[in-house]
Amino acid sequence: MKKWGFFLFFILCLVFAVDPITPLFQDKVEFQKIDQNHQGNLNFLGTSESIQNNEIATEQIYKGNLLLVNKEYPVHQESIKSDVVNLFTHKELIKGYGLLNSDIKLSEDVALKFSEMTAAAEKEGVHHFIISSGFRDFNEQSELYQEMGSDYALPAGYSEHNLGLSIDVGSTQMKMSEAPEGKWIEKNAWKYGFILRYPKDKTAVTGIQYEPWHIRYVGLPHSAIMKEKNFALEEYMDYLKEEKNISTSVNGEKYEIFYYPITKNTTIHVPTNLRYEISGNNMDGVIVTLFP
Numbered sequence: 393m394k395k396w397g398f399f400l401f402f403i404l405c406l407v408f409a410v411d412p413i414t415p416l417f418q419d420k421v422e423f424q425k426i427d428q429n430h431q432g433n434l435n436f437l438g439t440s441e442s443i444q445n446n447e448i449a450t451e452q453i454y455k456g457n458l459l460l461v462n463k464e465y466p467v468h469q470e471s472i473k474s475d476v477v478n479l480f481t482h483k484e485l486i487k488g489y490g491l492l493n494s495d496i497k498l499s500e501d502v503a504l505k506f507s508e509m510t511a512a513a514e515k516e517g518v519h520h521f522i523i524s525s526g527f528r529d530f531n532e533q534s535e536l537y538q539e540m541g542s543d544y545a546l547p548a549g550y551s552e553h554n555l556g557l558s559i560d561v562g563s564t565q566m567k568m569s570e571a572p573e574g575k576w577i578e579k580n581a582w583k584y585g586f587i588l589r590y591p592k593d594k595t596a597v598t599g600i601q602y603e604p605w606h607i608r609y610v611g612l613p614h615s616a617i618m619k620e621k622n623f624a625l626e627e628y629m630d631y632l633k634e635e636k637n638i639s640t641s642v643n644g645e646k647y648e649i650f651y652y653p654i655t656k657n658t659t660i661h662v663p664t665n666l667r668y669e670i671s672g673n674n675m676d677g678v679i680v681t682l683f684p
Contacts, residue, residue, distance in 0.1 A: 442663070442665065443661040443662065443663055443664060444662060444663075444664050445659050445660075445661065446659065446660055446661070446662045446670075447657060447658075447659055448652070448654055448657065448658045448670070448678055449657050450654055450655075450656060450657060451470055452654070452670060453654055453672035453673065453674065453675070453676065453678060454468040454470050454471045454672050454674055455470055455672050456669070456670065456671025456672050456678075457557060457609060457610055457611050457614075457669075458610055458611075458614060458629075458671040458672070458673055458679050459471055459557075459671070459672060459673065459674040460625055460626060460673055460675060461550065461551070461554070461674060462598065462599060462600075462626065463546075463550055463599060465674045465675055466549040467549050467551075467554040467555055468674075471554075471555055472554065472555060472556060473499040473501075473502070473555060473556030473557065475499050475500040476497050476498065476500075476527045476556045477497060477498070477500050477503075478494075478495070478497050479491055479496050479497065479498055479503060479523070480493075480496065482500070482503075485500065485503040485504065485507060486507075487510070487511060488507055488509075488510030488513070488514050488519065488521065489506070489510045489521035489522060489523060489561070490521070490522040490523070490564065491523055492524040492525075492562075496523055496524075496525065496526045497526050497527040497528075497556070498523075498526035498556060498559065499556040499557060502556065502559070505584055505585055505586070505609060506523075506559060506586075506609075508584055509580075509584040509586065512580070512583075512584070513573070513577075513580070516576070518572045518573055520563045520564045520571070520572075520573055521561055521562075521564075522561070522562050522563070522564050523559055523560065523562075524560045524561070525553060525559070526553070526558070526560075527553060527556040528553040529554070530548040530549055530554060531548070533545075533546070533547070533549070533551050533553065533554055534547070534548040552606075552608055557608055557610075558589065558607065558608045558609070559606075559608075560605050560606055561573070561577070561607060562605050568605040569602075569604045574604045574605070577604075578604070581607055581615070582615040582616050582618070582619035583612075583616075585609055585610060585611040585612050585614075585615050586607045586609055586610070586615060587607065587608050587615050587618050587619070587625065588604070588607060589603070589606050589607065589608040589624075589625065590602060590624075592604075594624040594627075597624045597626050597627060598625075598626060610625070611669070611681075612642060612647075613640050613642045613645075613649070614628065614681070617640055629673050632649065632651040632673075633651055633677070635651070637649065637650045637651070645684045646684055647681060647682060647684065648681070648682040649679060649680070649681050649682075650680040650681075650682075651673075651677055651678075652677050652678050652679075652680065654672075654677050654678055655676075660678075660680065666683065668680055668681060668682050668683065669681045
C-alpha cells in the first residue's frame with residue numbers, strides 16, 4: 393500500500409514539474425452551436441421563452457457596438473455614438489487614467505467601461521494609463537489625415553475613431569509595446585468588453601499595422617469569443633455570418649448570439665422577458681445578443 397502511495401505522490405510531483413505555472417482556476421469560454429430556426433422560439437438556458445416581434449429598419453445595420461469599420465465599410469452618420477462627451481469636462485468619468493489634453497471626447501458608456509478596466513488594473517499595480525485620442529469627428533479626422541498622411545492616419549469616415557467606440561491609450565512611463573499597461577491590456581481587456589483592434593499577427597486581415605495602443609469596445613461576450621478564438625473583428629463578423637447562431641459561456645454566464653441578414657425592413661423575434669442588444673455589422677445584417 394505504501395508503494396502505491398509513493399507512486400501516486402511521484403506522479404503528482406512529475407505533473408507539476410512539467411507544467412508548474414498552470415493555474416488551478418482560469419477564465420473560461422465555452423462554445424456551442426445552436427441548431428434551431430431563426431423563426432422559432434428562442435431557447436435560452438434550456439428554457440423556451442415567449443417571444444415578440446421586433447421590426448428592424450435597414451438603418452439598424454449601421455448602429456451598435458459591433459460595427460465593422462475599415463477601408464471597405466465606412467462610418468455612416470447614424471453610426472456615431474449619441475452619448476459622446478468631452479472627458480475633460482466630465483471629471484467623474486476620469487478614474488484610473490489621465491488625458492493627454494483637454495479636447496479628448498468619447499462615448500460616455502465606453503468611458504465608464506474603460507474606468508472600470510483601469511480600476512481593475514490598478515489593483516494589480518498597473519496604473520500609468522493615459523488617453524491620447526478618443527472620438528474624432530469627420531473634420532478632425534480629415535485634418536489629421538492631411539497632416540499625418542496615409543501611412544499614419546485614415547481618411548475621414550474610415551476610422552473607428554469616428555464612431556466614439558475606440559481609444560488610443562498609452563503609458564506615461566514608456567511606449568505601449570513595452571509598457572506594463574500595454575501587456576495588461578493585451579491580456580485582460582476582453583474581460584471588460586474591449587479588444588486590441590489591430591494585433592501584431594492580424595495585419596494581413598485588418599490592413600493596418602500593429603497598434604498596441606488602439607483598443608475598441610465591442611462588449612461581452614463578443615470580446616471573450618474574439619480573444620478565445622484569436623479573431624480580428626473582420627474574422628469575427630465572418631464567423632457569425634457563417635454560424636448564424638451560437639451559444640457561449642463566459643465564466644459560467646451563458647449568452648446566445650444570432651445573426652440576421654437584413655436587405656429591407658425585417659421582422660425578427662426577440663425574447664419578451666430577457667435582456668438583449670441589437671447591433672448592426674455595418675455591412676448587411678444585425679447581431680442579436682441575449683444576456684443572462
